[in-house]
Amino acid sequence: MFKTQELRIGWLYPTLMSTYGDRGNVICLQRRCQWRGLNVTIVPVTQQTEASIFKEIDVIVGGGAQDRQQEIVMRDLRGAKAEAFKEKVEEGTPGVFTCGSPQLLGHYYEPALGRRIEGLGLLDLVSKHPGANVSRCIGDVVFEITSSPLAETLRKQLGKPPIIIGFENHGGRTYLGKVEPLGKMIKGYGNNGEDGYEGAFYRHVIATYCHGPLLPKNPFIADWLIQTALQEKYQAEISLDPLDDSLVEQARKAMLKRLEVNC
Ligand code: GLN
Numbered sequence: 001m002f003k004t005q006e007l008r009i010g011w012l013y014p015t016l017m018s019t020y021g022d023r024g025n026v027i028c029l030q031r032r033c034q035w036r037g038l039n040v041t042i043v044p045v046t047q048q049t050e051a052s053i054f055k056e057i058d059v060i061v062g063g064g065a066q067d068r069q070q071e072i073v074m075r076d077l078r079g080a081k082a083e084a085f086k087e088k089v090e091e092g093t094p095g096v097f098t099c100g101s102p103q104l105l106g107h108y109y110e111p112a113l114g115r116r117i118e119g120l121g122l123l124d125l126v127s128k129h130p131g132a133n134v135s136r137c138i139g140d141v142v143f144e145i146t147s148s149p150l151a152e153t154l155r156k157q158l159g160k161p162p163i164i165i166g167f168e169n170h171g172g173r174t175y176l177g178k179v180e181p182l183g184k185m186i187k188g189y190g191n192n193g194e195d196g197y198e199g200a201f202y203r204h205v206i207a208t209y210c211h212g213p214l215l216p217k218n219p220f221i222a223d224w225l226i227q228t229a230l231q232e233k234y235q236a237e238i239s240l241d242p243l244d245d246s247l248v249e250q251a252r253k254a255m256l257k258r259l260e261v262n263c
Contacts (some may be wrong), residue, residue, distance in 0.1 A: 004211060005038055005039065005230060005234065006039040006040070006235075006253055007033050007039070007041075007058050007059065007229055008040075008041045008056055008058045008059075009029055009030065009043065009047065009057070009059055009061060010044075010045055010053070010054065010058075010060040010061065011023075011026050011042055011043065011044050011061050012060065012063070012073075013047070013065075013069075013076075014026075014046070015046070015072055015146050016065055016069040016072055016203070017063040017065040017069060017100055017101060018065075019065050019100070020063070021211060021212075021213050022061075022063030022211060022213055022214075023035075023100075024092060024212070024215065024216055025061050025063070025096060025098070025215045025216075025222075026042060026061050026218070027215045027216075028213065028216045028222050029059065029061065029215065029225060029226060031041060032219065032223065032226060032243060033087055033219050036241050041247070043056060043057055043170045045057075046082075047076045050138065051079075051080035051081040051083070051084040052133075054085055054087070055084070058093065058232070059091065059093065059095060059228075059229040060073075060088065060093060060094075060095035060096075060097075060129065061095065061096055061097075062097040062098065062100075062101030062102075062104075062105075062168075062195045063098050063100070063101060064098050064100045064169075064211060065099075065101075065114065065190065067111035067129070069100070070111070070117055070242060071111070071117050072160060073104065073120065073222075074117045075259075077104070077105045077120065078172075079229070080111035081149070081248050083093055084179065085120070086120060086122050088142075089122055089202070090203065092203055092231075092232045093206065093229070093232060094206075094224075095204070095205045095206070096205075096208070096214065096225060097205065097207045097208070098168050098209070098210065098211060098214060099168075099169075099208075099209050099211065101107070101129040101207070102123065102127075102174070102199065102200060102209075103172055103174065104117070104120060105116075105119060105120050105122045105205070106120075106122075106123045106124070106125035106174070106206060107119055108122070108127070109126075109127040109172060109206050110127070110128040110129060110241050111171075111194075112129040112130075112132040112170075112171055113132065114118065115119045115120075122202070122205075123179050123200050123202055123207060124176070124177030124178045125175075125207075126174070126175055127172040127173065127175075127176055128173055129170060129171045129172045130173060136171045136179065137170050137171070137172060137173075137188075137190075137193055137209070138168065138169045139168060139189070140165075140167050140187060140255075140259055141164070141165070141167060141168050141188030141189075141198070141209070141210055142163060142164070142187040142188065142256065142259060142261045143163070143164050143181045143183040143184060143188070143190065143198040143210075143262070144161050144163055144164070144183050144263070145163075146162075146181065146182075146183050146215075147180045147182050147183065147200075147201035150162075150182075150201055150206075150224070151183075152256065153224065154221075154224065157220065161189040162220065162261065163186070163252075164183060164198075164210055164217075164218050164221070165212070165217050165252055165255050165256065166207075167210070167211050167258065168188055168189060168190075168233055169190075169210065170209050170260050173192035173193065173194075174191040174192060174195060174200075174209070175191070175192060175195075176195075176200060179201075179202050179228045180200065180202070181198060181199060181200060181201070182197075182207065183197070183198045183199060184197065184198065184206055185197070186261055186263060187259055189209075192207065197239075198210070203232075204228050204232070216248070217248070217252070217255075219243070219245050219248055223240055223243075226240060226241070227240050
């Protein structure tokens with residue numbers, strides 16, 4: 001059954017929201033499926049695609065963007081398209097949204113210049129840029145996933161706390177309402193450099209400021225997305241064949257040493 005299965009990766013606005021190398025998240029999901037003999041199709045969601053596109057998507061990836069591109073995206077992701085997207089998330093479709101994307105999943109994003117960009121209101125959070133003269137949040141990040149049940153699932157699978165390694169580059173600061181933080185900061189700014197939170201977690205959606213790209217540096221997240229997408233799609237318990245991630249482990253160890261983080 002596994003070999004005949006297919007995963008369809010929805011990529012949000014590839015030409016507008018792939019700043020900071022987040023296309024690496026799509027490539028990572030694609031390759032980790034192909035290495036397991038799974039058929040994969042990448043489905044770009046663009047200004048030209050209709051709302052019905054979301055019906056054929058099993059996992060959604062949204063990347064980062066400059067303020068101006070975010071405005072263009074939000075002018076398109078409205079009405080039926082926005083409703084179709086929100087429906088997919090509410091019914092349990094997994095997704096990973098980086099930086100500019102999660103800002104748009106919240107209630108609004110106030111950029112440094114120009115007017116407020118109304119968001120989808122899917123995540124109970126708001127994002128505000130403190131002004132062009134305030135330094136951006138830039139640098140390496142390390143944080144521990146704490147959101148439930150994701151943290152428990154990963155801790156059981158890894159046999160240790162799920163630690164995320166990456167980098168951040170954002171001017172906007174995000175403030176959570178009733179939505180769970182994805183994790184707690186160990187190194188870096190995180191959502192706003194004040195409350196020690198990173199990202200947000202809702203249903204099967206991971207929202208994070210972490211570029212890297214995130215998934216190649218933290219492959220257990222990629223596998224969680226693949227497994228969750230297959231389980232939701234085929235309504236069956238799915239276990240993925242393990243892959244040799246020894247090189248990644250070496251790189252992670254080297255990075256934690258360089259950042260003087262013991263965890
Ligand atoms: N434009 C947004 C900000 O500066 C998002 C940046 C990004 O996607 N890295 O906060």
